[in-house]
Amino acid sequence: MTKLQSILFAGIIIFLCSCENKTERQTLTLNFSEPANRWEETLPLGNGRIGMMPDGGIEKEKIVINDITMWSGSEDPEAFNPDAIEYLPEIQNLLLEGKNLEAQELMYRHFRCGGQGSAFGNGKDAPYGCFQKVGDLDIDYIYNHNTNRDDSVRNYLRSLSLNNAVASTQFELGDVNYKREYFASHDDDLLVIKISADLKRSVSFKLNLNRSERSDVTIEKNRLIMRGQLNDGYDGDKGLKYLTIAEIVNKGGEISWDESSLVLTNADEALILVSTSTDMMDKDYESTVVQLITEAKRESFDKLKQDHVDLYQEKFNRVELYLGEQDNITSTNQRLINFQENDDPAFAALYFQYGRYLMISGTNENSMPLNLQGLWSNQLQTPWNGDYHLNINLQMNYWPAEVCNLSELHRPLIDFTRALVPSGEKTAKTFYNVDGWVAHMMSNPWYYTAPGEHASWGATNTGGAWLCEHIWEHYSFNRDEEYLRSVYPILAGAAEFFLTSMIREPKNGWLVTAPSSSPENAFYLPDSEEPVFVCMGPTMDVQIIKELFTNTLKASEILEIEDFVTKRIREVIDQLPPMQISSNGYLQEWLEDYREQDPKHRHVSHLYGLYPSDQISPEVTPDLAEAARKTLNRRGDEGTGWSRAWKINFWARLHDGDRAYKLLKSLLEPAYGDGVNMRSGGGTYPNLFCAHPPFQIDGNFGGTSGIAEMLIQSHNGYINLLPALPGKWSDGSFKGLRARGGAEIDAKWENSRLTEAIIKAKVSNSFKIKTPDYVTSVTANGKKISIDNSYITLNMNSGEKIELKFN
Numbered sequence: 001m002t003k004l005q006s007i008l009f010a011g012i013i014i015f016l017c018s019c020e021n022k023t024e025r026q027t028l029t030l031n032f033s034e035p036a037n038r039w040e041e042t043l044p045l046g047n048g049r050i051g052m053m054p055d056g057g058i059e060k061e062k063i064v065i066n067d068i069t070m071w072s073g074s075e076d077p078e079a080f081n082p083d084a085i086e087y088l089p090e091i092q093n094l095l096l097e098g099k100n101l102e103a104q105e106l107m108y109r110h111f112r113c114g115g116q117g118s119a120f121g122n123g124k125d126a127p128y129g130c131f132q133k134v135g136d137l138d139i140d141y142i143y144n145h146n147t148n149r150d151d152s153v154r155n156y157l158r159s160l161s162l163n164n165a166v167a168s169t170q171f172e173l174g175d176v177n178y179k180r181e182y183f184a185s186h187d188d189d190l191l192v193i194k195i196s197a198d199l200k201r202s203v204s205f206k207l208n209l210n211r212s213e214r215s216d217v218t219i220e221k222n223r224l225i226m227r228g229q230l231n232d233g234y235d236g237d238k239g240l241k242y243l244t245i246a247e248i249v250n251k252g253g254e255i256s257w258d259e260s261s262l263v264l265t266n267a268d269e270a271l272i273l274v275s276t277s278t279d280m281m282d283k284d285y286e287s288t289v290v291q292l293i294t295e296a297k298r299e300s301f302d303k304l305k306q307d308h309v310d311l312y313q314e315k316f317n318r319v320e321l322y323l324g325e326q327d328n329i330t331s332t333n334q335r336l337i338n339f340q341e342n343d344d345p346a347f348a349a350l351y352f353q354y355g356r357y358l359m360i361s362g363t364n365e366n367s368m369p370l371n372l373q374g375l376w377s378n379q380l381q382t383p384w385n386g387d388y389h390l391n392i393n394l395q396m397n398y399w400p401a402e403v404c405n406l407s408e409l410h411r412p413l414i415d416f417t418r419a420l421v422p423s424g425e426k427t428a429k430t431f432y433n434v435d436g437w438v439a440h441m442m443s444n445p446w447y448y449t450a451p452g453e454h455a456s457w458g459a460t461n462t463g464g465a466w467l468c469e470h471i472w473e474h475y476s477f478n479r480d481e482e483y484l485r486s487v488y489p490i491l492a493g494a495a496e497f498f499l500t501s502m503i504r505e506p507k508n509g510w511l512v513t514a515p516s517s518s519p520e521n522a523f524y525l526p527d528s529e530e531p532v533f534v535c536m537g538p539t540m541d542v543q544i545i546k547e548l549f550t551n552t553l554k555a556s557e558i559l560e561i562e563d564f565v566t567k568r569i570r571e572v573i574d575q576l577p578p579m580q581i582s583s584n585g586y587l588q589e590w591l592e593d594y595r596e597q598d599p600k601h602r603h604v605s606h607l608y609g610l611y612p613s614d615q616i617s618p619e620v621t622p623d624l625a626e627a628a629r630k631t632l633n634r635r636g637d638e639g640t641g642w643s644r645a646w647k648i649n650f651w652a653r654l655h656d657g658d659r660a661y662k663l664l665k666s667l668l669e670p671a672y673g674d675g676v677n678m679r680s681g682g683g684t685y686p687n688l689f690c691a692h693p694p695f696q697i698d699g700n701f702g703g704t705s706g707i708a709e710m711l712i713q714s715h716n717g718y719i720n721l722l723p724a725l726p727g728k729w730s731d732g733s734f735k736g737l738r739a740r741g742g743a744e745i746d747a748k749w750e751n752s753r754l755t756e757a758i759i760k761a762k763v764s765n766s767f768k769i770k771t772p773d774y775v776t777s778v779t780a781n782g783k784k785i786s787i788d789n790s791y792i793t794l795n796m797n798s799g800e801k802i803e804l805k806f807n
Contacts, residue, residue: 025320028162028353030332030688032056035158035169039064039378040685040695041333043160043167045191047184047308048364048409050276051375052137052191054182056158056169063137063182064378065191068368069280071240071445073129074232078115079450080430087111088432092514095536096506100525104534107455107515111431117453118442121384127233129444131386133377134244134276135211135226142204142265143173162316162350162357164309176202184361187307190292191276194301196269201252203267208260209246213380219257223247243289244276249297271301280445281368315360316353318405319736321707323349323729333686336670343728348664348707354688355704356404358697359397368445369412370397374697383694388416388443390463391519392603396642396698398470399612399649399705402477403712405736405744410474417467418490423447424464428497436497439464441519456533459517462544468494469544469612472551476740479763485559491552492565498545499568505536505591510577512537512591513545521601523594531597538590539606542577547613549573579609579616579624586631587624600636602643604650607631611649614715618655629654637666641682641690645702652709652724660710661726667703711747714739718768718791721747722754741765743796757804761796768793771806779805 036042036055042064045052051066087110094103119126156171169180177198184191195203209217209224217226224246232239248255253267264270275293277285296304323345327335339347362374371386372393388394394413401410424437427449432438439449441460452458468491475484502511518538522531549569556566580588589596589606609615610628618625632650639647644667651660671683671691682699683691690699710724711734719739733748742763748756754772761767769792771778778785778792780802785792794802 025163025317026322026326026349027328028326028350029159029328030162030350030354031157031159031328032333032686033156033158033331035061035156036687040689040691041687043158043687044358044361044374044376044689045160045165045167045182045184046361046375047186047189048360048362048367048375049189050191051184051361052182052274053376053378054167054169054180054193056180057139058153058156058171058173059141059143061139061141063139063193064376065134065137065244065274065276066375066377067134067242067276067278068363068371068375069240069278069445070132070134070230070242071129071280072124072132072230072233073127073444073446074234074236074238075446076115076127076233076448078127079113079117079448080426081112081114081450082430084111084431084451085433091534092503095514095534096503098525100532100534101528101530103515104455104532107459107534111451111515112453112455112458113450117450117458118385118387120453122381123233123385123387124381125231125233128385128387128448129230129233129446130380131371131373131377131382132230132380133382134242135209135215137246137272137274138208138210139272140206140208142206143176144202144204144266162353163313165312165316165357165361166305166309175199178202181305183305183308185296185304185308186311186364188292188296188299188304190296191274192296192301192304192308193272193274194269195272200268201266203250203253203270204265205263205270207246207248207262207264207272209244210260217260219260219262222249222255222262224262240278240280241285242276242278243286244274245289245293246272246274247293247297248272273297312360315406315409316356319353319356319734321349321352321711321732321734323732326350332688333670336668336684336686336688339668340665340670343665345729345732348729351668351688352704352707355400355700356406358700359400359404359406359409362697363409363412365408365411367412369394369416370697370701372696372698376697383692383696385444389441390439390443390466391441391457391460391605392466392646393642393696393698394443395466395470395612396646396702396705398701400701400708402473403708403738404704405738407474407478407738410470413467413470414474414487417464417471418487420447420449420464420467421490421493424449424497425493428501432497432501434497434500436495436500437464437493438497438501439467455515456517456522457520459515459534460519461513461516462541465494465498465544465548468548468551472555473612475555477738477742479742479765481558484555488552488555488559488561491548491555492563495548495552495569496565498548499565499572502545503536505577507591508577509575510537510591511572511575512577513541516541518589518605519603521589521603521605522597523590524597525594535590537577539579539588540608543579543606543609543613543615546573546576547615549576581623581627584630585627586634587627599634600638602639604631604635604643604646607650611646611653611709617653617716619716625654637663638681640692640696641667641671641684641699642692642696642702644682645690645699645706648703648706649709652706653713655724657710657724657726660706660724661728664703664706667699708737712737712739712745714741714743718770719743719745720770721745721757722749722772725749725752727752738762739767741767743767754806756806759794759796759802759804761798761800764796764798766793766795769804775806777807779807
C-alpha cells in the first residue's frame with residue numbers, strides 16, 4: 001500500500017467511526033483494495049429482515065438485494081404420505097431381524113414423504129420451494145468531470161465496519177474523490193446507498209432494478225418499481241408476492257428515464273433508497289414498502305445513518321474480545337492468507353466479531369430464522385434450497401446466540417420451533433400413528449416436518465428434538481420461568497413422540513428409534529460390502545432423546561408439573577441404550593460397532609453428547625471423553641466448513657485449546673476459485689463467508705461459538721474461564737460473554753494465566769466458578785474469599801457486580 005493509500009485509509013477509518021459512541025473499542029473492519037470479482041468477495045449488509053451485498057465496482061456496480069422471506073413454494077399436503085404407515089411394522093421387523101438392507105429398500109420405496117419433497121435440493125419450482133434473492137440493483141456510473149478514460153483509479157478502498165454496520169467504497173479518478181456508503185437500516189428498515197464526490201456536479205449514473213424471472217419493472221418519476229409472484233410449486237396463484245421500490249433522492253442534477261432505467265446526471269450527491277417486502281409475514285406489504293420509503297425521505301442521510309448505528313450498536317457493543325492490536329491496513333483477503341503463517345491473534349478476534357455481526361445483521365427478534373445462507377443469496381435456485389437442515393445446520397446457526405450476548409436473537413428459532421408443532425403432530429400420526437410431534441431432517445417456512453425423499457438422509461427423526469435443546473438453552477442462560485412455562489408443551493410434545501414410538505431392540509431390550517439413521521454416514525453389515533444407512537437407535541438419537549427427557553423433567557420440576565409425560569419419562573429413561581465404547585477405544589456411532597463406509601465423514605453425529613450437549617466431559621465422564629478424543633482423531637481434522645467448525649467446539653469441550661486452534665486455522669484456510677469443491681473440503685472465502693463449499697453460513701456461526709467455547713464454559717454446573725485457551729493467545733481479555741445461570745462475564749489474562757474477572761448477575765442466583773490450578777487466592781471486591789476444592793461460590797442479587805482478582 002502506498003503512502004497516499006495509507007493516509008486515505010486512515011481517513012476512511014476516522015470516517016467509519018464518526019458515528020460511534022466514544023469508547024476505547026477497537027476498530028474492526030473488513031477492507032479490500034479492489035472491487036469484488038466474485039460474489040464471495042462482496043460485503044454483506046442486513047438488518048435481520050432485508051439485506052444487500054455491493055461489489056464496489058468502479059464503472060459498473062452490482063448490488064444483490066435479499067429479503068429473508070423471499071421463498072417460492074407453498075404448503076405441500078402431498079408430503080403427508082398416507083401409505084407410509086402401512087409399511088412401518090414390516091420395516092421395524094426387518095430391522096429387528098438384522099435385515100437393514102431390506103428395510104432400507106422398503107423405506108426408499110414407501111417410507112418417505114409424498115410428492116417431490118425438497119426435489120433433492122432443487123426445489124425452486126417444486127411445492128417445497130427455495131430461498132431466493134430478490135434481485136439485482138445495477139448501477140452504471142458516468143464520469144464526466146475532470147476525468148477521462150485514460151485516468152487510472154487510485155487509492156481504491158472497499159470497507160465494511162463491524163463497529164457500525166456501514167460499508168463504503170472510495171477511490172480517486174481524475175481530480176475527483178468518489179465515495180459511496182451503504183447500510184441496511186436497523187431503525188428505518190430499508191436499504192440506503194449514498195453516492196457523493198468532492199467536486200460538485202460529479203455524480204452521474206444509470207440505475208436499473210432487475211430479476212431474471214417472475215418480475216415486472218415499471219418507472220414512476222424517480223422510482224423503479226419491481227413486483228412479482230413466485231412459483232407456489234403448482235404454477236398456481238398461492239405463490240409469495242413481493243414489491244421492491246428503488247428511489248433516487250438527489251442533491252442537484254437532473255433525473256430522466258428510459259424504458260427500464262433511471263438516469264441521474266450532474267448531481268452533487270444522491271441517495272438511493274430501496275424498500276422491499278413480501279406478503280409472507282405482512283399482508284399489507286405493499287403499503288409497508290411505500291410507507292417506509294416515504295418516511296425515510298423526510299430524514300437527512302446523517303440522521304438515517306446515526307439512528308441505524310445506534311440501534312445496531314446496542315447489540316454489537318455488548319461483547320469485546322481483545323487478542324492484540326488490529327491490522328487495519330492490510331486487506332482482509334491478504335490477512336486471511338497470512339493467518340496460516342503468522343497466527344495473528346487479532347485476526348481471530350475479528351473473525352469472532354464478524355460472526356456476531358452476521359447474526360445481528362441476518363436475523364432479528366421478529367424475523368425468520370437464519371437459513372443455510374443466513375440472509376444472503378445471489379441465486380434464484382440457492383444451493384440446497386437455502387432451507388433449514390435440522391440435522392445440525394440450522395442449530396449451528398444459533399450456537400453463539402446465548403454465550404455471545406445476543407439472547408433475543410434466539411427468538412426466531414424458538415418461534416419457528418413452536419410453529420412446527422401442528423405439522424409435526426400430523427407427521428407423527430401419518431407416518432408413525434403415535435402422539436406428540438416430530439420433525440425430520442429438513443424444513444422450510446411452510447413448516448415441513450415429513451421425512452425427506454431419500455432415506456439415506458431423510459430418515460433422521462430427531463430434528464425437532466434437537467431444536468428443543470435450544471428451547472432449554474434459552475431458559476438455562478436467562479432463567480425466565482414465564483418463558484419456560486410457555487414452551488413446556490413443546491418439550492413435552494416432542495418427548496411424547498419418542499415415548500410412544502420407540503421399540504425394544506432384541507439384544508438388550510433397550511428402547512430405540514426405528515427406523516432412523518446417523519446423519520449422513522453409512523455402515524456395512526457383517527459379511528456385506530453394500531453400504532446401508534437405515535438402522536435402529538443410532539448414538540446421536542439416544543443422546544438427543546436422553547437430553548430431551550432430562551430437560552423436560554427439569555422443566556416440570558421447576559414449574560411443579562406432573563403429567564403423563566413426566567411419569568412415563570421417569571419409567572423409561574434408564575432403558576435408553578448407554579453410550580458404548582468400541583474395542584478400539586472410540587465411541588460407537590451405532591448400536592453395533594459397524595464398519596463405517598467413510599471413517600473420515602464430515603458428520604460426527606455421535607459426539608452430539610460432547611457438544612452441544614453436556615453428556616460427555618473430561619470432569620464428569622472421563623472414559624467417554626477419552627473415547628470422544630479417539631473418535632475425533634480417527635475422524636480427522638478435514639471436512640466441509642461447518643464440520644471443521646463443529647470440531648473446534650468438540651476440542652474446546654475436551655479442554656485442548658491448541659487442537660481447537662488448529663481446527664480454527666483449518667476453518668480459515670483460504671477457499672479460492674473453482675478448484676475448491678465439496679470433496680476437497682471447506683475453508684473461508686475472501687469476504688470471510690464459510691465455504692461448505694459452496695457458501696453456508698453455519699460454519700461462520702460454529703467458528704464464533706467455538707472461539708467462545710475456548711474462552712468460557714458453563715455446562716457442568718459451574719463457570720470455567722479460559723478452559724481451552726490456546727498457546728497463541730497468551731494475553732488478552734473479553735467483555736460481555738454470558739454463562740448459564742444468568743451471569744455476564746468479563747475476564748483478563750496474562751502469560752496464559754487468568755488475572756481478573758467481573759461477574760454481573762442478570763438474575764438472582766448462586767454462581768459457582770472454577771479456579772485454575774495456578775491460583776492460590778481470590779479476592780472479591782477487594783476481600784479475600786475462600787476456595788473450596790478449586791471452586792468459589794458467589795451468591796448474587798440481580799444487577800449485582802463482583803470484581804474478582806486471581807493471585
